[in-house]
Amino acid sequence: MILAQIGLSHHTTPIDLRERFNCAETVLTEAYHALHGLGVQEVVIVSTCNRVELYACAELTEESLRRTLVRFLSQFHHVPEREFDQHLQWRVDQEAVAHLMRVAASLDSLVLGEAQILGQVRNSLRLAQDRGHAGLTLTRLFEQALHTGKRVQTETGLGRGRYSVGHAAVEMAGRIFDDFSRAKILILGAGKMSEVTARHLVEKGVKWVVVANRTYQRAVDLAIQLGGSAMAFDDAINGGMADADIVIASTSAPHAIIHRGNLQPIMRRRRGKPLFIIDIAIPRDVDPNVNALENVFLYNVDDLQQCVNEDAMRRAGEADAARLIAEEETLAFLSWFRARQATPTIAQLKSHLDDIREEYLRIFGPRLAHLSAKDRQTIETMAQSMMDQVARQPIQKLKRDASGEPTVPISLAAATLHLFGLDANSEDAGENPDANSAGVHTARESA
Amino acid sequence: MMGPFIPLNILALLLYAAAAAAYGAGLVLDARNAPVFDNRLRLPGLARPLLFTGIGVQVAATGAWCVNTHLSPFAAEYGTLSVLAWIMALALAAADLKYHITAVNAAALPIACLILFWGLLHADRTPDEALLLKSQAISVHVLCILTSLALFALAFGCACCYLLQHRLLKSRSVRPFLRRLPPLATLDTVAYQAIAFGLPLLAVGLGLGIVYMAKDKPWLTPLQWIFDPHNFIAFALLFLYGLYIAARLLFGWRGVRLQYILVAGLILAMALYIVPNVTHHFHQQSGLSAKA
Incomplete structure (x- = not known):
């Protein structure tokens, strides 16, 4: 059985091509339907804004499984193979498992440490299970991946302190003011962005909030929500800024409303008290030259976004710890998966030995007819125990050989199939029935 | 002169240096793992125990000096500098306990190390056994000056961190x-409090000095006395920090310009050590300043 992954991700595929493969939940149902009858035993589709990936498990050769899945992708999404073939990522066995672990650990995400991916992986598994496409192997694989994601979230700092522009604004304010409960915020423009940023600051303990807006009623509404007060816009520009410590500017004005010229006298009145201005308006509300004024710290959306990006870089160190976890979980799954590879051989071996036991009990049954039911039961139990004893050691060896790195250069599973004539391709396979018949015949004769 | 106080002070020096390194390491390591919004550093591991042990060892060293020599530690340059380093370490430890300003300690503790090291280099000089040095009031005078200098060093550390944070x-x-530097407001507050305590101590120290100078050298005219470079700088220092306090208290000034005053203040205080002095009998004898 081969376990493989095929797909397109943000690493290799431009967004205009990726979006042609995007699968909404309703489309996924059709996709699973289309996968029926392709000879793929198990399949799970992971479709997010950053990736479209198929995880498949099949009794096919690597090449034919690849061909099947590529053809499916092309036909289902109506995209010619030549358009996406060069962007495709194809991974088999260990690589495929390791990739899913990295995806679930958010190491493969556009924003390192983002938590959404775990929910998306969980949802993908659920959808595949509902449609009967996730069997034992892929269910186990995805559950292991979910476990990996959870471990990364709890054991590393990769997902901790996930950052937004609002968070960045709070951090910057925290580098100026030590006690937010004494800081005063002035909000210019009662927009959504300013509300979100102000909320972050209010959560940190800011108590004094003044909202100013061209439409006074909107200022009043937002002020009520934030537990502050409203102020006329012009008063805020001329006087309000002298009292504020933090100004959040987010008006829809087409040009700058705060200039160096009108801020200079205000700063003189402030006598060097620091003023933190967060300009999140586009176009900008505050002239960039304002930052040159002493004790004025002006940050616009790009500056705060830079903080967000630098924070992501900072957390990259946590990625190493997350990578280790992903590797551990990959090995854990592979151990289980390889042990599972030997299961059919073990089952065949057991069945073969059972057949022999039953055959001989059937043959010798008439000669044991004079025995009591209890004695016959004892003989049957003895025969069963003998067979179990014969099979015990080979089964243990087979499991051990399959779960770890093989200790001998041949596959014990293949050797077992060959030795016991369980392999359909074995030269002896055709002879066995005769041999068995001969054996049985001899036994009959002796009986 | 060799006594147990020298090895003890060497041990204290090593402890201070280790504490400074631990503060610096804590600053770097903590920054990587610290929660994003908490600007206060978590306890940087070993730094505080090392600092407090160093302070304790210095107490033992100074005690050993007094028992051995039956003199005030201010009778020798070594003792004076050792006490200055000790007060500085004490001020930094107190500020760290109250405000968690690890960054300031990482920056200012090396100054204490340097002072103690300088003192140890001069440990072989013979102590001055002049009668004047046996006066309690002179000890108070020197202690006041040294404490104020330690507080000015703390304010200097805060000002440096403020300027760095401001620039960033x-x-x-x-x-x-660098994101773990304390907030501007904290640095401003600590610096202000250091000056608010340091300035009166400087004034008291200088006042006591004037009283004893008038007793010791009654023939000096006020003009002669004031134009002694050492005395002149001491009063300039008083004026400078007075200006800072006045700006803060009377005019409510804040911000980056006041930090420059604090930086200039410590440079001026250091100049006290190197300028020649003509009339300052006590310092010439104890070796607090270079010989005129």
């Missing part, structure tokens, strides 16, 4: 380890 904020830089 202006340039919108978020370098990982």
